Amino acid sequence: MSWELFVVKGTKEIVRGFVHGFVWGAGVPQGVFCEAELDLERESLASFLKLGPHQRLLVQAPLADRLAEAIAQAHRELRLELKERRAVVELRFEARARVFSQEMAEEMKRRFFVQLPPGIKVLQKEEQQAQDNSARGTELYAPVHHFEYRAVCTFAGPVDAILPFRRELATLDFVEVEPIRIA
Amino acid sequence: MGRVATFVVGVGLFFLLPDVTWAGEGAADLGTALPAWSGLPFAGILLSIALFPLLAPHFWHRHYPKVAAFWALILLVPFVSTYGSPAVHEVLHMAIVDYIPFIILIGTLFTIGGGIYVRGSLRGSPAVNAAIMLVGTVLASWIGTTGAAMLLIRPLLRANKHRRYRAHTVVFFIFLVANIGGCLTPLGDPPLFLGFLHGVPFFWTLTLWKEMLLMAAIVLGTYIALDRFLWSRETPQVREKHMGEEKLRIEGWHNFFFLAGVLAAVIASGVLHLGEVNILGVHQHLQNLLRDAFLLVMFAGSWLTTPQRVRQENEFSWEPIREVAILFAGIFATIIPPLAMLRAGEQGALAFIIKAVQTPAHFFWATGLLSSFLDNAPTYLTFLSTALGRLYPGVPERQAILQLISENHAYLQAIATGAVFMGANTYIGNAPNFMVKSIAEEQGVPMPSFFGYIFKYTLPILIPTFVVATFVFFA
Numbered sequence: 001m002s003w004e005l006f007v008v009k010g011t012k013e014i015v016r017g018f019v020h021g022f023v024w025g026a027g028v029p030q031g032v033f034c035e036a037e038l039d040l041e042r043e044s045l046a047s048f049l050k051l052g053p054h055q056r057l058l059v060q061a062p063l064a065d066r067l068a069e070a071i072a073q074a075h076r077e078l079r080l081e082l083k084e085r086r087a088v089v090e091l092r093f094e095a096r097a098r099v100f101s102q103e104m105a106e107e108m109k110r111r112f113f114v115q116l117p118p119g120i121k122v123l124q125k126e127e128q129q130a131q132d133n134s135a136r137g138t139e140l141y142a143p144v145h146h147f148e149y150r151a152v153c154t155f156a157g158p159v160d161a162i163l164p165f166r167r168e169l170a171t172l173d174f175v176e177v178e179p180i181r182i183a
Numbered sequence: 184m185g186r187v188a189t190f191v192v193g194v195g196l197f198f199l200l201p202d203v204t205w206a207g208e209g210a211a212d213l214g215t216a217l218p219a220w221s222g223l224p225f226a227g228i229l230l231s232i233a234l235f236p237l238l239a240p241h242f243w244h245r246h247y248p249k250v251a252a253f254w255a256l257i258l259l260v261p262f263v264s265t266y267g268s269p270a271v272h273e274v275l276h277m278a279i280v281d282y283i284p285f286i287i288l289i290g291t292l293f294t295i296g297g298g299i300y301v302r303g304s305l306r307g308s309p310a311v312n313a314a315i316m317l318v319g320t321v322l323a324s325w326i327g328t329t330g331a332a333m334l335l336i337r338p339l340l341r342a343n344k345h346r347r348y349r350a351h352t353v354v355f356f357i358f359l360v361a362n363i364g365g366c367l368t369p370l371g372d373p374p375l376f377l378g379f380l381h382g383v384p385f386f387w388t389l390t391l392w393k394e395m396l397l398m399a400a401i402v403l404g405t406y407i408a409l410d411r412f413l414w415s416r417e418t419p420q421v422r423e424k425h426m427g428e429e430k431l432r433i434e435g436w437h438n439f440f441f442l443a444g445v446l447a448a449v450i451a452s453g454v455l456h457l458g459e460v461n462i463l464g465v466h467q468h469l470q471n472l473l474r475d476a477f478l479l480v481m482f483a484g485s486w487l488t489t490p491q492r493v494r495q496e497n498e499f500s501w502e503p504i505r506e507v508a509i510l511f512a513g514i515f516a517t518i519i520p521p522l523a524m525l526r527a528g529e530q531g532a533l534a535f536i537i538k539a540v541q542t543p544a545h546f547f548w549a550t551g552l553l554s555s556f557l558d559n560a561p562t563y564l565t566f567l568s569t570a571l572g573r574l575y576p577g578v579p580e581r582q583a584i585l586q587l588i589s590e591n592h593a594y595l596q597a598i599a600t601g602a603v604f605m606g607a608n609t610y611i612g613n614a615p616n617f618m619v620k621s622i623a624e625e626q627g628v629p630m631p632s633f634f635g636y637i638f639k640y641t642l643p644i645l646i647p648t649f650v651v652a653t654f655v656f657f658a
Contacts, residue, residue, distance in 0.1 A: 099627075100624045100625045101625050101626075101627065103627075104627055132241075132244075134244075134245075135244060136498075136500070137498045137499070137500035137502060138333065138497075138498055138499070138500060138502070138503055138618055138622070139244075139502055139503060139506065139617075139618065139621065140329065140503040140506050140507065140614040140615065140617065140618050141232060141236070141247065141503075141506040141507070141510055141614055141617075142236060142240075142243050142244045142247050142506055143236060143240070143244075143617045143618060143620075143621040144240050144241060144244040145621065145624065145625060147625075173627065173628075173629035174627075174629050
């Protein structure tokens with residue numbers, strides 16, 4: 001399924017309400033994602049500070065024309081305006097893991113590199129594994145983990161695959177996920 | 184090279200003391216003669232212990248003996264060179280009366296505690312978790328906060344291994360078992376044992392039961408409420424009733440007899456008066472020497488009679504004792520000038536501290552806040568000396584402590600509870616905190632970061648409780 005990015009001028013609440021009404025009316029509840037439901041990378045200082053009047057939407061391609069038309073029709077009453085529209089090639093995000101046992105490191109490697117959902121690829125990866133046997137056992141004043149595994153990865157893939165995958169990684173302990181970039 | 188240069192400059196500074204004519208009349212005079220910045224090596228070693236594990240953990244892990252030696256030498260070389268035999272006497276006094284007994288007690292408790300292993304697993308329900316916390320809180324005063332934490336953290340983690348929400352349990356375990364629980368006897372927490380070595384009667388700490396009860400009740404009550412809420416959010420599979428895979432049992436239980444021996448020896452040394460002996464010019468009570476000898480027998484007994492398998496299960500090693508022995512050698516060496524200056528009261532160079540800290544509430548918060556970031560044992564001694572310098576300047580320490588207890592009880596209560604309780608405020612406030620964090624992370628518990636711990640737990644839970652304690656006990 002291909003997707004499009006819409007940049008809509010309008011307040012967040014009105015855009016969200018409008019989109020919810022639209023997707024339920026269209027019978028495709030998962031057809032459009034609003035910026036507030038995603039964790040999109042900020043593109044400007046205004047959007048970073050959440051001051052901007054523009055909302056970004058991810059729209060399933062088959063719904064895109066109908067949504068564009070609906071926004072145009074709502075312009076007078078709701079002051080909504082479609083400012084930008086383009087195809088989404090893929091989504092990307094970075095994830096970091098840092099664990100302190102061999103067992104957890106194997107689990108992370110499996111999640112990050114072995115059991116990737118179809119369509120998702122690893123664009124960049126950095127792995128570090130260190131073992132310090134002198135740090136084994138209990139320590140009070142100079143505590144260092146005797147084993148440490150770190151990984152930083154950039155994942156890329158289609159919208160349908162990336163969103164659930166990122167959501168799953170975000171629930172894991174010891175994993176931090178960065179905001180989504182639209183490519 | 185840079186450190187060598189700093190060392191040379193430090194030594195040089197001491198030799199350039201302005202207008203100091205040393206008469207060599209004893210510790211009280213030493214306290215009035217020393218300049219304020221002779222306390223800098225003490226601040227330096229405490230800050231090193233606090234900051235290096237956070238900022239450069241691998242460097243610290245490898246080089247902490249050198250760092251401790253650096254701070255000790257930068258003080259001792261010029262101190263002894265400048266002040267001669269009184270300085271040597273102070274150093275020997277600190278070593279014979281404080282350092283060696285302290286290390287013997289900590290080493291013995293650690294060896295005995297490391298010989299007890301709780302096998303088996305429980306179900307990590309709110310009731311079971313609260314029961315483990317309660318047992319740990321009570322035990323901490325008798326086997327030390329480190330011993331109790333080492334004994335119970337693994338059973339607690341095993342009980343909760345299936346749960347999604349575990350970090351809060353480990354944090355509250357740090358609050359209660361690794362800190363608050365240790366306030367009832369001098370065996371509970373190193374600051375209280377130092378107080379005992381300096382003349383605070385063994386049973387005096389039992390008078391802190393009200394403070395401990397209030398703190399433990401509020402913190403444990405908060406934990407139970409939070410854990411019940413998070414338990415309700417666990418999956419049905421986790422909440423299903425099962426008693427764990429293995430029956431609960433204690434291995435190495437005979438070590439409790441050695442523990443009783445330690446307790447008896449320490450109490451006896453506080454009650455008996457068998458005279459004094461002179462060791463290298465330092466007067467030491469005979470009963471203290473006998474106590475230390477007996478503790479070494481308990482230590483050897485535990486080591487020889489406990490199967491190595493039990494110690495392996497506890498991941499027992501000598502590293503923690505090596506750390507304590509090395510770092511406290513540095514602490515005890517560098518603390519000599521600050522303690523002497525504080526005991527000199529308003530005649531000493533640290534008079535500004537004595538003037539600033541006046542009421543029991545001040546002592547509670549000043550001792551506590553510094554104990555949150557620096558090691559609580561030397562912080563306790565520092566503020567005990569501050570109180571003595573403020574209220575009984577020039578009076579011999581043991582006599583001054585007894586007067587403090589009979590006339591100004593609340594000051595000592597404030598210092599003791601501030602040092603013990605507020606060690607829980609950060610990971611670096613008390614030695615077992617970091618140990619528990621480290622063990623939990625290796626078992627897969629995502630512990631909060633240094634600041635996450637403070638903002639998510641200390642500020643909303645501990646600080647309001649300390650405010651309540653201030654109004655109830657020290658206002």
